[in-house]
Amino acid sequence: MKEKLQTKGHITADSVSIVFDSVGKRNVAVDDASVDIQPGEFVCILGPSGCGKSTLLNAIAGFVQPTQGELTLDGRTIKSPGPDRGMVFQQHSLLPWKTVLQNVAFGPLMNNTGQREADSVARTFLNLVGLGAFESHYPRQLSGGMQQRVGIARALANYPNVLLMDEPFGALDAQTRAIMQENLLNIWEEFKTTVVFVTHDIDEAVFLSDRVVVMSASPGTIIADIKIDLPRPRDALIVTSPEFLDLKRQCLDIIREETTKAFALQNAS
Amino acid sequence: MWYRYWLHHINADRVAQVLSIPLFLLLWQWVSASGVVSSRLFPPPTEVISAFGRWYDSGQFWGDVQVSLTRVGIGFFFGSVIGILVGILTGRVRLAANLLSPIFGLLRPIPPIAFVPLVILWFGLSETGKYFLVFWGVFFVVWMSAHHGVRKVDPLYIRVAQCLGTPRSKMLTNILLPGAIPYIIVGLRTAVSISFYTLVAAEIAGTFSGIFYRIDVSQQNMQIGQAMAGLLVLGVISLIADRLFYYLSRRVDWSAS
Numbered sequence: 001m002k003e004k005l006q007t008k009g010h011i012t013a014d015s016v017s018i019v020f021d022s023v024g025k026r027n028v029a030v031d032d033a034s035v036d037i038q039p040g041e042f043v044c045i046l047g048p049s050g051c052g053k054s055t056l057l058n059a060i061a062g063f064v065q066p067t068q069g070e071l072t073l074d075g076r077t078i079k080s081p082g083p084d085r086g087m088v089f090q091q092h093s094l095l096p097w098k099t100v101l102q103n104v105a106f107g108p109l110m111n112n113t114g115q116r117e118a119d120s121v122a123r124t125f126l127n128l129v130g131l132g133a134f135e136s137h138y139p140r141q142l143s144g145g146m147q148q149r150v151g152i153a154r155a156l157a158n159y160p161n162v163l164l165m166d167e168p169f170g171a172l173d174a175q176t177r178a179i180m181q182e183n184l185l186n187i188w189e190e191f192k193t194t195v196v197f198v199t200h201d202i203d204e205a206v207f208l209s210d211r212v213v214v215m216s217a218s219p220g221t222i223i224a225d226i227k228i229d230l231p232r233p234r235d236a237l238i239v240t241s242p243e244f245l246d247l248k249r250q251c252l253d254i255i256r257e258e259t260t261k262a263f264a265l266q267n268a269s
Numbered sequence: 270m271w272y273r274y275w276l277h278h279i280n281a282d283r284v285a286q287v288l289s290i291p292l293f294l295l296l297w298q299w300v301s302a303s304g305v306v307s308s309r310l311f312p313p314p315t316e317v318i319s320a321f322g323r324w325y326d327s328g329q330f331w332g333d334v335q336v337s338l339t340r341v342g343i344g345f346f347f348g349s350v351i352g353i354l355v356g357i358l359t360g361r362v363r364l365a366a367n368l369l370s371p372i373f374g375l376l377r378p379i380p381p382i383a384f385v386p387l388v389i390l391w392f393g394l395s396e397t398g399k400y401f402l403v404f405w406g407v408f409f410v411v412w413m414s415a416h417h418g419v420r421k422v423d424p425l426y427i428r429v430a431q432c433l434g435t436p437r438s439k440m441l442t443n444i445l446l447p448g449a450i451p452y453i454i455v456g457l458r459t460a461v462s463i464s465f466y467t468l469v470a471a472e473i474a475g476t477f478s479g480i481f482y483r484i485d486v487s488q489q490n491m492q493i494g495q496a497m498a499g500l501l502v503l504g505v506i507s508l509i510a511d512r513l514f515y516y517l518s519r520r521v522d523w524s525a526s
């Protein structure tokens with residue numbers, strides 16, 4: 001079952017640059033980024049605040065168009081957002097006028113699924129994230145962690161090929177965050193969708209992913225692409241293993257080395 | 270002591286609120302009776318109550334209330350429905366906003382009462398003219414709230430919907446309108462009181478019934494008690510309308526917790 005072969009959800013970025021033109025000033029958010037993300041792969045984009053992680057993710061989602069280069073999903077250029085890419089947002093994004101169930105059923109409903117079928121899909125995913133009992137609550141009645149779980153259920157309810165996650169656990173406390181990470185891995189083991197997960201937390205990136213793509217601060221370039229070959233399924237204890245610490249050190253070394261190089265370059269010019 | 274318990278639980282705020290209106294009436298009665306002012310021009314509450322009794326007994330009271338409420342109701346209904354529709358249009362379609370906003374900006378500050386002479390020329394003494402005046406007062410407030418409401422819907426919600434595959438045709442009913450509800454409700458509530466202001470303008474001339482008409486007639490006959498009773502009725506009705514609207518709106522306003 002784990003070896004279920006995933007064929008959809010192949011993302012490529014080919015020399016993608018994204019420039020914002022704000023009043024008389026060119027702001028390069030992403031500079032010449034190239035990556036190839038395989039179907040079913042769990043990839044983390046790691047980088048400091050403001051380096052362009054969200055911008056790159058939003059471009060994959062179809063909200064932002066690359067200024068140069070090309071982004072494709074399963075061989076087709078990404079032009080607009082669509083239900084084949086589920087997104088979990090950085091901020092609270094549940095629709096406040098809908099109940100938890102209505103929020104999760106919204107995607108299927110918008111894609112021509114009948115009300116009863118949509119509700120039943122929604123219940124399945126709410127149970128998956130352990131919130132079945134809260135279906136008639138409103139978002140404001142839930143904690144931040146619960147809201148993010150509903151957000152994950154909502155993104156999954158369309159059975160997307162790709163799950164895009166923008167620092168989904170960034171606002172949570174360390175304990176909740178650790179539980180959420182494990183939950184997410186369990187869910188992913190089951191569905192094996194491609195996951196692109198943005199974070200600025202090295203531990204989180206190494207714990208979750210198959211590959212860590214490291215970005216550096218302005219202009220947002222990809223400075224490293226590190227394979228994480230820790231065994232799966234992973235549990236919370238793995239973070240104390242020598243292999244984990246070794247990979248983490250590797251990441252830190254590369255980031256330090258690349259950052260120093262970038263600083264030297266900036267100073268020279 | 271037995272009353273200790275009660276003293277302890279008496280809430281000073283509540284006492285003041287309960288006493289507020291009786292104290293006001295007492296003061297009014299005293300001022301009228303003391304002769305400081307002419308009790309003919311400023312009759313005491315007792316006189317106002319008996320004037321109200323005469324109005325009620327004459328059989329005209331319910332007729333006046335019904336006529337006035339119909340004017341307010343119909344004007345409010347059309348003003349708010351058309352206001353919301355046009356507000357959504359100008360809020361989402363740039364061309365519509367560019368064409369209409371300057372016109373509305375020019376017309377909006379004109380007080381409805383200034384239209385009374387023209388309305389009489391246009392509509393004669395018909396009810397249509399009354400509806401029109403109330404409509405005029407309501408429309409702009411509601412239009413403004415809907416216009417700003419649909420513009421201020423959090424763009425994040427629009428992204429969420431796009432990401433979930435919402436077609437453009439379903440965006441209005443599923444995201445824009447519910448997102449704008451809190452703004453529209455504020456506009457509608459303001460419009461409730463405005464519709465009573467404009468009712469006064471509508472009944473100033475060219476009518477033979479209605480609450481303000483009764484006030485106007487009583488004033489001409491120097492029946493000050495009756496005029497004051499009319500004012501109080503107007504106040505009570507618009508207060509009830511406002512409260513009623515408030516309780517109804519809480520059911521649809523998701524931002525009210």
Ligand SMILES: Nc1ncnc2c1ncn2[C@@H]1O[C@H](COP(=O)(O)OP(=O)(O)OP(=O)(O)O)[C@@H](O)[C@H]1O
Pocket residue numbers: 020021022027028029047048049050051052053054055056200
């Ligand atoms: N819509 C926009 N218009 C103009 N500039 C933008 C826009 N969105 C992002 N930027 C700029 O692009 C750069 C990268 O922003 P981005 O949000 O992608 O960073 P981030 O890595 O996600 O940061 P954080 O970790 O704080 O979320 C920033 O300098 C930001 O000011």
Ligand SMILES: [Mg+2]
Pocket residue numbers: 053054055090166
């Ligand atoms: Mg971000």
